[in-house]
Amino acid sequence: MDITVDNKTIIVFDLDDTLYNEIEFLKSAYREIAQNLEKENWPSLYIKMFSLYRNKIDVFEFIHKHYKVAKSTLITEYREHKPDIKLFEGVLETLQKIKINKGKIGLITDGRQKTQTNKIEALGLTPFLDCIVISQEIGTEKPHQNNYKILESTFGKGAYYYIGDNLKKDFITPNALGWNTIGIMDNGLNIHNDAYLYQGEKYSPKVFISSYLDLSITHER
Missing domain, CATH: 3.40.50.1000 (HAD superfamily/HAD-like)
Structure with a gap:
């Protein structure tokens, strides 16, 4: 055109x-959250988070339950992180x-x-x-x-x-x-x-x- x-x-x-692609913002946020929670084994946590998302399971509820992080904290980190997007x-x-x-x-x-x-x-x-x-x-x-x-x-x-x-x-x-x-x-x-x-x-x-x-x-x- x-x-x-x-x-x-x-x-x-x-x-x-x-x-x-907005999905890259989501992936960027998940990577940062995973890296903050699992310094050494963050890829494993990230993979699980992204799999939960793709299966329409509450990712932040999972993190809250297993890492004792408030969902409000996770939501703020998601929304306000500096994204790696192109x-x-x-x-x-x-x-x-x-x-x-x-x-x-x-x-x-x-x-x-x-x-x-x-x-x-x-x-x-x-x-x-x-x-x-x-x-x-x-x-x-x-x-x-x-x-x-x-x-x-x-x-x-x-x-x-x-x-x-x-x-x-x-x-x-x-x-x-x-x-x-x-x-x-x-x-x-x-x-x-x-x-x-x-x-x-x-x-x-x-x-x-x-x-x-x-x-x-x-x-x-």
Whole structure:
């Protein structure tokens, strides 16, 4: 897909499972918790934790029972740890090309301010972002119109693009606002895998791409 970018182009991204796989955040947190509890044999504990998660068994209840750590402590460590996560292939090059062509970049993400900020910093996104909207900071979550209108208030008139992954909530509002919408196809690792429940024009992006290698950023008019 080709996107022509100039100083009136605003490209807005979701974060989790759009710019990286959110499961990698979970794995990063589990590794840190396991390393804190088992200095020498942490891989064995990590493997057990991840297996419990995949079988929908309460991981933190298991840790609480066997290591006498309060679940509230584990939840805080999970949410506030500094994650070891990486951008999808092609994301960095896409961001660089948008900036080279004078485009603006926004981010809309649901979650806690501390957690999402740690992810943004770990991924090296901060220097590229002209506007960041985190749901906890503004008090509304997608698909609330407020989360998207902040971008329009910030940048004014222009050609808006929204890139996301979650059919349940990502595309309803930008579609209604007349934005161009692009969906990143699930690579089999997405946390939210209930797309079959949200079919139809209301929920779907205008275009799906399988990866950022399918995007071409140009400056030609």
